[in-house]
Amino acid sequence: MPPPAYLGEFEQLLLLAIARLGDRAYGLDIARELEDRAGRVVSRGALYTSLDRLEDKGLLRWRAAEGTPARNGLPRRLYVVTPAGMAALRASRDTLRRMWHGLEHLFKEPTS
Amino acid sequence: MTTQTPPRVAEWLLRRTLPAGTRGQSILGDLVEEWREAGATPRATLRFWRHALSLALRYSVKHDRSHGHPPERSDDMFLDNLRNDLRYAVRSYAKAPAFTLIILTTLALGIGASTAIFSMVNGILLQPLPLPDPDRLVYANEVNGKGVVISMAWPNYVDWRARAQSFQSLANSRDEPYTLTGVDRAQRLRGRRVTGNFFQTLGVSPVLGRGFTEEDDRPNTPPAVVISEPFWRTQLGADPAIIGRTLQLNDAAHTVVGVLPRDFQFVRPYDVFVSMGPMAGERNLLDRGNHTGFYALGRLKPGVSVEAAGAELRSIAASLEHEYPNTNTGVSVRAERLADRLVTDIRLTLLVLFGAVGFLLLIACVNVANLLVARGAARQHELAVRAALGGSRRRLVSQMLVESTLVSIAGGALGVGAGAWLLRALVAVAPEGTPRIADVRLDAAALAFAFAAAAICGLVFGALPAFQASGDAGQQVLVRGRAAGFASRSHRLRRGLMVVETALALVLLTGAGLMMRTLHELTQVETGFRSDHLVTTRFSLAGEQWTRPKRVAFYNELQSRLRAVPGISDAAFTYSLPIDGSNWNSIFIVGDKPVPPRSQLPSAAFTPVSAGFFETMGMRLIRGRFFDGTDSATAPKVTVINESLAKRLWPGEDAVGKRLKQGWPETPNEWREVVGVVADVKLNGVAAETPMQAYLPLPQEPPESMAIVARTQGDPAAAGPAIEAAMQQLNKDLPLFQIRTMDDVLGTSLARQRMSMLVFVIFALVALTLASIGLYGVVAHGVTERMHEIGVRIALGAEQWHVVGMIVRQGLSMALVGTAIGVAGAIALSRWIQSLLFGVTATDPATLAAVVTVLLAVAVVACSVPAWRATRVDPTSALRAE
Numbered sequence: 001m002p003p004p005a006y007l008g009e010f011e012q013l014l015l016l017a018i019a020r021l022g023d024r025a026y027g028l029d030i031a032r033e034l035e036d037r038a039g040r041v042v043s044r045g046a047l048y049t050s051l052d053r054l055e056d057k058g059l060l061r062w063r064a065a066e067g068t069p070a071r072n073g074l075p076r077r078l079y080v081v082t083p084a085g086m087a088a089l090r091a092s093r094d095t096l097r098r099m100w101h102g103l104e105h106l107f108k109e110p111t112s
Numbered sequence: 113m114t115t116q117t118p119p120r121v122a123e124w125l126l127r128r129t130l131p132a133g134t135r136g137q138s139i140l141g142d143l144v145e146e147w148r149e150a151g152a153t154p155r156a157t158l159r160f161w162r163h164a165l166s167l168a169l170r171y172s173v174k175h176d177r178s179h180g181h182p183p184e185r186s187d188d189m190f191l192d193n194l195r196n197d198l199r200y201a202v203r204s205y206a207k208a209p210a211f212t213l214i215i216l217t218t219l220a221l222g223i224g225a226s227t228a229i230f231s232m233v234n235g236i237l238l239q240p241l242p243l244p245d246p247d248r249l250v251y252a253n254e255v256n257g258k259g260v261v262i263s264m265a266w267p268n269y270v271d272w273r274a275r276a277q278s279f280q281s282l283a284n285s286r287d288e289p290y291t292l293t294g295v296d297r298a299q300r301l302r303g304r305r306v307t308g309n310f311f312q313t314l315g316v317s318p319v320l321g322r323g324f325t326e327e328d329d330r331p332n333t334p335p336a337v338v339i340s341e342p343f344w345r346t347q348l349g350a351d352p353a354i355i356g357r358t359l360q361l362n363d364a365a366h367t368v369v370g371v372l373p374r375d376f377q378f379v380r381p382y383d384v385f386v387s388m389g390p391m392a393g394e395r396n397l398l399d400r401g402n403h404t405g406f407y408a409l410g411r412l413k414p415g416v417s418v419e420a421a422g423a424e425l426r427s428i429a430a431s432l433e434h435e436y437p438n439t440n441t442g443v444s445v446r447a448e449r450l451a452d453r454l455v456t457d458i459r460l461t462l463l464v465l466f467g468a469v470g471f472l473l474l475i476a477c478v479n480v481a482n483l484l485v486a487r488g489a490a491r492q493h494e495l496a497v498r499a500a501l502g503g504s505r506r507r508l509v510s511q512m513l514v515e516s517t518l519v520s521i522a523g524g525a526l527g528v529g530a531g532a533w534l535l536r537a538l539v540a541v542a543p544e545g546t547p548r549i550a551d552v553r554l555d556a557a558a559l560a561f562a563f564a565a566a567a568i569c570g571l572v573f574g575a576l577p578a579f580q581a582s583g584d585a586g587q588q589v590l591v592r593g594r595a596a597g598f599a600s601r602s603h604r605l606r607r608g609l610m611v612v613e614t615a616l617a618l619v620l621l622t623g624a625g626l627m628m629r630t631l632h633e634l635t636q637v638e639t640g641f642r643s644d645h646l647v648t649t650r651f652s653l654a655g656e657q658w659t660r661p662k663r664v665a666f667y668n669e670l671q672s673r674l675r676a677v678p679g680i681s682d683a684a685f686t687y688s689l690p691i692d693g694s695n696w697n698s699i700f701i702v703g704d705k706p707v708p709p710r711s712q713l714p715s716a717a718f719t720p721v722s723a724g725f726f727e728t729m730g731m732r733l734i735r736g737r738f739f740d741g742t743d744s745a746t747a748p749k750v751t752v753i754n755e756s757l758a759k760r761l762w763p764g765e766d767a768v769g770k771r772l773k774q775g776w777p778e779t780p781n782e783w784r785e786v787v788g789v790v791a792d793v794k795l796n797g798v799a800a801e802t803p804m805q806a807y808l809p810l811p812q813e814p815p816e817s818m819a820i821v822a823r824t825q826g827d828p829a830a831a832g833p834a835i836e837a838a839m840q841q842l843n844k845d846l847p848l849f850q851i852r853t854m855d856d857v858l859g860t861s862l863a864r865q866r867m868s869m870l871v872f873v874i875f876a877l878v879a880l881t882l883a884s885i886g887l888y889g890v891v892a893h894g895v896t897e898r899m900h901e902i903g904v905r906i907a908l909g910a911e912q913w914h915v916v917g918m919i920v921r922q923g924l925s926m927a928l929v930g931t932a933i934g935v936a937g938a939i940a941l942s943r944w945i946q947s948l949l950f951g952v953t954a955t956d957p958a959t960l961a962a963v964v965t966v967l968l969a970v971a972v973v974a975c976s977v978p979a980w981r982a983t984r985v986d987p988t989s990a991l992r993a994e
Contacts, residue, residue: 027142044163045170048139064134067141070148072118074141075134 007092011059013038014050015089018060018079026065026076027051051079059085118147119157121556122164129168139167193507197514205519208487212519214885215483219523219570221878222476223562224530227554229469229871230562231535232542233462235552236455242375244315248412249450250279250421254403254429257442257711262697264406265439266397268432272408275428278421279410283310286405289817290384291654293845294360300651300849301343301361301383308388311338313411314378318370320344321355324387333389337366341374343383363655364390379454401439401776409450422447438776442711460947461864465871467944468623471616472875473562477569478613479882484516484573485606486889509575516574520567527566528559541867603897606890607926613886614930615937617879618967622938624876625959626949627869633951634862640793640802641690642730646854647828648689649835651846652817663814664745666842671722673838674822679831683822684725687815688717690793691857694803696815702761703771703783710776716757716804717795718774720813726752726790728823734758736768736788743809750809752788757804772806784808797861799950821854828853868948880967884974891923892978899985907987916979923975924968931964 007015017033018025031047034040054060062077081089123140130136143163150156205212243249252272256262264284273282285306292299311323318338328336337359339348348354358365366386396402412421425445433440455462495508532554542549653663667685674683688695694717701707701714708714726738734755743750751772758767771783784806792802810818824831832851839848852860895902902915942954952959 027139028146031142043166044139044143045166045168048167049170052135064138068145071141071145074137074144076141077134077138 201515220526223527226469226473227531228534230558231555250410251453252408252447262403267400281313282410283313290361298845300847303384321370328387331392335366335390336387338370338385481573516570520570524563611930615934617883618934620879621963624872629952643854649851682728684728685722685818687720722810732791734789745811749784751784752807754805887974903987912983919979920975927971
């Protein structure tokens with residue numbers, strides 16, 4: 001297995017959002033998840049081109065689902081994170097963990 | 113916002129830029145879903161647009177997927193450049209506010225005006241009627257030997273219907289106003305009498321109840337009425353149980369059988385449609401020589417053309433002529449598409465205005481080109497420096513493109529506002545009763561077209577300088593220190609554009625001049641009556657209880673009551689109102705001349721009027737006497753004729769004492785003696801020739817409907833309530849309608865010409881302004897370029913006037929060439945405008961001379977300003993600058 005791909009911060013957020021949404025992750029929900037949970041208002045141009053890029057890297061894939069009348073019958077793309085994607089996420093998390101290790105006291109959350 | 117379609121232009125943009133297939137569709141779907149969930153509000157639409165733009169930007173710069181992706185940074189670089197270019201463009205426009213203002217105004221005017229006019233043409237002429245398959249609807253009518261529409265005789269309609277093969281169905285209908293009584297206050301309704309197959313022919317079915325059927329055409333069927341949705345809603349409170357209720361129309365109970373769909377409209381708004389049954393079998397309807405105001409409406413069988421159907425009807429008319437020579441001689445057919453029929457009157461006006469708007473758009477484009485070329489020439493040096501320092505051609509061009517696009521978008525946005533405003537103004541001044549005026553909306557396609565024209569023009573001429581600067585010649589600019597190379601090239605281009613612009617402006621000015629002359633001529637027309645202090649209104653005495661003697665008695669009583677109203681000095685009645693048009697035309701014969709063949713019988717407007725009518729109107733008696741109280745129903749039958757009739761029938765003779773008889777030679781009408789001749793009044797509008805006219809004394813021919821004319825001492829517009837009160841006292845069930853001053857009647861009849869004039873004058877002024885700005889710019893630029901030369905001349909002792917003359921001469925030479933081309937163009941286009949003119953020919957030398965003078969005068973001023981500045985050149989500084 002090749003070494004896990006390097007993930008940019010935004011890419012991490014995207015993959016995490018998809019993983020959180022489970023099997024119903026499509027563009028609009030992903031944008032909302034990023035907005036609600038990460039406080040990121042993301043331009044649609046950046047959103048979809050980044051999703052495409054992650055797909056090209058083999059970190060996610062999608063299947064088409066039928067559209068509803070509310071979307072003029074246009075199809076949805078339901079995204080899932082691939083095993084390679086999961087591996088990349090895990091590697092990123094591990095890297096971060098290692099870097100955080102021993103620094104917790106510097107960033108102690110105020111208690112109470 | 114109630115419409116459930118996301119912004120169409122944004123959607124189109126996305127479909128163009130997003131990848132094909134599920135990939136792109138799903139993105140679009142996400143946006144649509146979000147938009148709809150947000151309630152499809154304007155705010156959501158704004159957001160949709162923002163998303164669409166960000167997507168379009170990203171995806172249009174993304175490379176083909178099959179070649180892999182460029183690194184993420186490439187996007188950012190593009191965006192950075194774009195951001196820089198935008199910032200730079202805004203700054204450079206802000207630095208030249210005059211230039212920016214002029215170019216934005218030009219774009220706003222050009223785009224706005226052309227969009228407004230196109231929207232009008234589109235709404236009225238081009239959009240299909242809101243009826244199913246409107247192209248198969250044919251309006252057919254009978255015409256007499258002179259081609260004048262005389263409406264259909266009922267028996268001829270019955271024969272058409274039996275014999276014609278071209279139609280799926282053939283209906284008949286006519287205008288018939290009704291008085292609604294049995295309600296709080298009697299009301300005048302707009303009604304149409306229609307055959308049982310009328311609604312099937314149109315392809316409309318009621319939303320409530322039923323339409324008419326053949327059954328409703330039979331005599332002795334109970335009277336039925338189908339009502340319009342607005343009438344049902346506003347007058348009957350949208351009563352859901354309306355079907356089966358009765359309305360009292362002209363004093364007869366009519367059962368409501370149906371309510372039409374909300375958006376249904378036939379020709380003009382109607383309140384009620386009434387069935388034929390009650391009048392079926394009436395004597396005057398069965399008279400083949402009596403053309404009773406009906407108009408046939410046919411739905412063609414699929415595949416049959418209007419022309420073929422018209423030919424068939426004409427051949428039927430020809431056989432009817434054989435079968436019934438007494439009544440049908442000379443009677444032929446006119447058949448046309450219903451949609452064409454509706455707009456016959458206004459069509460030419462709109463097409464000419466459309467032409468004018470094309471010219472204005474062209475002028476605007478030329479002006480934009482001119483301004484950008486000038487700006488480009490001024491920036492040659494800057495661009496050449498940037499090219500020399502390593503700015504790639506792509507970067508230079510793209511920056512110029514960003515600048516052009518920015519100004520185009522801003523101008524376009526202003527154009528939308530200008531267009532919406534202008535369209536509102538146009539709809540407001542449009543002639544009363546302009547068909548389909550309610551359908552007129554600012555047209556998105558037109559807006560897009562005008563916008564694209566201006567934008568392309570801006571892009572082409574905006575990018576030109578960048579291409580030039582980055583070429584070899586750019587280096588020469590640097591080397592020589594002056595932009596002489598390009599400057600002369602671009603100067604030639606600008607001079608060419610200037611000539612074009614002058615020529616276009618001259619054509620528009622000519623149109624404006626001609627329309628102004630026309631309106632002036634029309635207001636100078638001798639109408640034959642005094643229109644000031646005159647108020648008019650109509651009413652009718654419909655229904656069986658109004659026998660002839662009762663009508664006469666009522667008219668007499670009303671007249672004496674009206675005359676007693678304070679502020680009214682005189683009042684009278686007439687069947688047809690001057691300017692408004694004749695309501696009764698008929699053939700007639702005269703007593704002392706041989707009777708001509710049937711097809712050549714003379715025809716006149718017959719107008720029953722009360723005693724005092726001529727005096728009230730202020731008409732002039734030429735011979736004999738006016739009507740008076742002695743012309744009663746039982747007195748000898750008499751008539752007063754107009755001058756045209758007297759001159760036509762009895763040229764060189766005294767018409768008083770002659771006799772004439774209304775109707776066919778064999779009609780048993782009584783002979784009438786001519787007792788007076790009055791001066792002509794303009795009967796059928798200000799521009800139309802006055803027809804032969806015969807006035808009949810009201811008691812001898814009392815119609816069911818009359819117009820009141822009253823001369824007032826004070827403001828005629830204020831007399832309405834007093835007249836209404838007098839009427840109410842006499843009979844509360846008789847509504848008055850169309851209370852207008854005679855000056856308004858006159859004004860309305862000129863509305864079409866006034867609208868054309870207004871548009872032309874506005875356009876011409878805009879064109880003149882643009883052209884003079886352009887001319888000023890070119891000349892001023894020329895002066896700047898020749899500063900050195902001028903300095904030398906002045907240093908060598910040239911006189912000031914000599915310098916001024918030289919520069920003005922050069923500017924004027926462009927204007928003269930443009931004027932010459934423009935005059936030729938105006939003459940070439942003259943036949944298009946001729947039909948809109950009155951009292952002036954399209955090649956009127958005086959108008960052309962005036963227009964040329966105005967244009968050249970403006971040109972001289974535009975050239976003199978920079979010329980005068982040139983004389984102030986300080987020779988030493990001009991030379992030192994070298």
